[in-house]
Amino acid sequence: MKPRTADKIATAIIVTFALLIVAILVGLLGYILIRGMSHISWDFLTSAPQKIRAGGGVGPQLFNSLFLLVLTLIITIPLGLGAGIFMAEYARPGRLTNFIRLVVEVLSSFPSIIVGLFGLLLIVNTFNLGFSLISGALALTFFNLPLMVRITEQAFRTVPKQQKEAGFALGLSKWKIVTSVLLPVALPTIITGTILSAGRVFGEAAALMFTAGMSSPRLDFSNWNPLSPSSPLNPFRPAETLAVHIWKVNSEGLAPDALQIAAGASAVLVLTVLIFNLAARYFGRFIYRKLTASKRMN
């Protein structure tokens, strides 16, 4: 075969395969959204699920997902920032650093089901926190933390060296340089990364089945006292998230419209992840502009 013909064939194959991936995504999204959109309404998003009658919604599940995400981020962000900054700015190359890096890598590649089982064993049973939001948030922390560390470390590494050196030249302390010079520059990347990882947390189910539970007690949305058991804000109540709900409705659903509910909830889930993606882009740019007074944006 002539090299030119081979080149043409190869290019055609590459282009076809690349377009195939685009087609898979479009097909997937199209399927999920078209099947699900017709079922989404304000009522679907706010009302509680029905056990055996048609017309149930996913209100509490949607709230649980969002609240769990917030709880997880509250725990993860400070810890992830701390460890990430340590890895980027303080850790000296050596055995220990190498070991920590290995730890982060292993932790981030653990299957979520392992994280869930560990959560069941340690948090739910040993610490006796039961199936609760806080158990779920801790389990999600275990697998979001390494991601956060990596995001922070990479963000700090992309800050130009000169900025740090300029800080040292001014006689600033290391802490001051980290918080006032490096962090503002790294923050947009960190925020973008955090929001993207939030999408992953939002859709997680396997780790939560064993920790946050598969039931949602009756919630009283007028009761905002976090100590009250029926309050949506109580972190010690069991909570079924949207992703777990899809799993449950798909398998155990008794309602006659279980399939539509699963489709609708899937669409809501995918839409939320889409929003996270867009928000990540927009927010990163916005903060970058605000914090650096930079006109140019890449």
Place this chain on the structure above:
Amino acid sequence: MRVKPKKSRFEKHHIENFIGRAYMSFCVLLLIVIIVSMVYFVASKGIANFVSGEVKVSDFLFGTKWSPEADTPSYGAFPFIAGSFLVTLLAALIASPLSICAALFMTEIVPGWGKKLLQPVIELLSGIPSVVYGFVGLSVIVPFLRNTLPGQGIGVAAGALVLSVMILPTITSVAADALASLPQNLKESSFALGATRWQTISRVILPTTFPAIMTGVVLGMARAFGEALAVQMVIGNAPFVPRSLFESASTLTSVITLGMGNTTMGSPQNNALWSMALVLMLMTFVFVLLVRMLERRNKI
């Protein structure tokens, strides 16, 4: 004039420095504590059956009969280990060529809009939750396989297909990064010698970036190996080594999700599930080590 050293130690920025450092060390320590306790807890549960003599390690790893409720129970996990490897390898075989082509498309064929088109696609694909993949797999892939191929639709092939879509983004993004970081002059000298684009890709680009691309493939396999819900929904869960690709089989993860809630903590069957979790965990270590080895080769 010299300031007394004793006083300067307590100046504000020293204290700040100290607190900052202490906090960060705490965070890192916590990471280590988490992973150590994870390994400890899963391992202590996972070896319980072997320690108590209930099950022999060799019977567990190589036994092909899983009948935990029988009068003389046997806990052979080989079908599940084999199932996990089978779907993982199949998924990697399907996804790798697609992903590498997509990466080439983004970096070599049309670097401009190719990247603009595929980058968001990849990010979105990786953002879709696994239960949604399972749902779509059950309502699209399974009926499709049932109508076009032998078998019941549910089975190894369906599991591998669902997984392959799930690991596409992982492989593609790592491969694209690897291709983009290739020095420009390598390509240019190849073109200068009169090579066509395909010759450049197949003889220069792919061989040099091979270890890095393999890193992506291994990372994708690690994800496929550990994926639970999506696979469980479409694979059929029969505790046997499948005789064909269209037959129902199980993976380690699918057996764990099915059995964990139905068994009581501490029973031999439950402990056998923890042993499988331990196998999953050990495989994670293997995958991470593989990635590290490949990265080291990449550096040279």
Place this chain on the structure above:
Amino acid sequence: MQFRKSWIMALALTSVVALSACGNGGNNAATNNGGNAAATNTQNSSGAELSGSILASGSTALQPLVEQAAEKFMDANAGVDIQVQGGGSGTGLTQVAEKQVDIGNSDVFAEEKLKDADAEKAAALVDHQVAVVAIAAVSNPDAGVDTLTKQQLVDIFTGKIKNWSEVGGADQAIQIINRPASSGTRATFESFALGTKTDDLPGSIQEDSSGTVKKIIGETPGAIGYLALSYLDDSVKTLSYDGVEPSVDNVISGKYPVWAYEHMYTNGEPNETVKAFLDFMMTDEVQTGDVVELGYIPASQMQVSRDVAGTVTTK
């Protein structure tokens, strides 16, 4: 400009800290009280106002019923908070045995799960049978069979019969949709329909959840499986067992043998609040209302009873 920068920084970081402070403020104690609902509660014969929290976990099959009854009970007793969690029968039994929950819901007798070394744990548990679930063999509608004998079912599930034509149906290969070995539904079906434990067959499909089983049987030509009565509908064909139709009446009278109790276990005798709730589960309001509505069979109406060993006695 400097001010604005630090302001945004502060907002981005301190909000996190502030939120974490309130996040940690919660605690598990049931403090919400003060309703005088006891007066309107006809079930609570003692008249004293009940308070406290009840935690139940376990069987996902029983969960909807307990949840629904719990909501009614909480409506009547404002001082009581009941949380019902899933997790599976094994989880429920483990947790009630470890006293992590007040009530462990189970599809099977505790003695069947807590065996050998755990046998004394099972002995400490007190059984409360609140409902009955009957299980019917079902097939894909195209299989063309209405009834199967016990022997035919055994032969199908042990792989001796491989085609529907051998039992008088269409010429179609039989596809078994089974449950995992640990499933309570499978245990019930094997004990009372087949009368023997069966080995898994290569190529059989195993799903734990009734919804999935129904979906697969409805879609797959030649499929056979078994479902609780509450899941039956037109997408699958319900098969009679030895000529007896799996109906609620036949179960209650003891003609149809494939059924099992839904258990709510307590560790030792329950405290006052838990006991009141368990009593409430057995009232006519729940037994003829929610139990029937959710597709279970009222335990209170059963004309026969059965013990752990499977011996059936007429009441």
